[in-house]
Amino acid sequence: xxxxxxxxxxxxxxxxxxxxxxEMFQQRSWRRRVASGDHMIVxxxxxxxxxxxxxxxxxxxxxxxxxxGVQRAELATATTSLAVVQSSAEGEFRSVDGHRExxxxxxxxxFALAARLVEMMLYxxxxxxxxxxxxxxxxxxxxDGGAALQKPILTTTACRPEAExxxxxxxxxxxxxxxxxxxxxxxxxxLATPIVLPxxxxxxxxxxxxxxxx
Numbered sequence: 001x002x003x004x005x006x007x008x009x010x011x012x013x014x015x016x017x018x019x020x021x022x023e024m025f026q027q028r029s030w031r032r033r034v035a036s037g038d039h040m041i042v043x044x045x046x047x048x049x050x051x052x053x054x055x056x057x058x059x060x061x062x063x064x065x066x067x068x069g070v071q072r073a074e075l076a077t078a079t080t081s082l083a084v085v086q087s088s089a090e091g092e093f094r095s096v097d098g099h100r101e102x103x104x105x106x107x108x109x110x111f112a113l114a115a116r117l118v119e120m121m122l123y124x125x126x127x128x129x130x131x132x133x134x135x136x137x138x139x140x141x142x143x144d145g146g147a148a149l150q151k152p153i154l155t156t157t158a159c160r161p162e163a164e165x166x167x168x169x170x171x172x173x174x175x176x177x178x179x180x181x182x183x184x185x186x187x188x189x190x191l192a193t194p195i196v197l198p199x200x201x202x203x204x205x206x207x208x209x210x211x212x213x214x
Contacts, residue, residue: 151194
């Protein structure tokens with residue numbers, strides 16, 4: 001029995017070691033492909049991380065509405081130097097003495113969502129260290145005919161050097177986004193107005209050539 005137990009223990013140890021080694025080699029391979037300019041693996045790593053966020057429950061310190069915005073986020077494009085993600089934000093209302101009152105505006109929610117997505121894209125995508133990330137936030141407007149349509153109200157582009165050293169927990173979202181290249185328009189009465197987004201870049205030809213050589 002002692003011999004059988006020893007053999008089983010050794011087999012279990014070897015199996016666990018094999019699994020860990022395989023995972024390490026796979027992660028090393030992913031990092032090499034990213035470094036070589038393979039924008040397809042960059043996109044795959046981001047989509048995998050975003051899928052995990054959609055399955056996850058909200059962290060304790062994150063409001064449910066904010067986490068819902070994170071889970072709505074979609075990848076617009078990914079190059080070896082920049083990822084563009086897009087989501088939407090709406091004002092928050094609460095019942096007070098039988099009446100619905102606004103507790104935060106769409107632009108307040110957009111700032112909070114953009115700051116959260118910038119942080120997560122820069123630091124919470126495994127095996128990827130993006131140089132910069134752009135976040136576009138949309139909100140709902142009413143067209144002349146009464147139909148609802150979404151238009152962008154905020155865009156921010158954050159570079160990793162600018163993000164280093166930011167106290168993400170202590171600073172307000174507005175303060176965080178002021179460190180980056182942020183575009184937002186607010187009317188005199190404090191309402192968000194639509195903005196014109198910069199063009200979304202396409203993966204570089206150089207990255208495509210690197211991919212063909214893999």
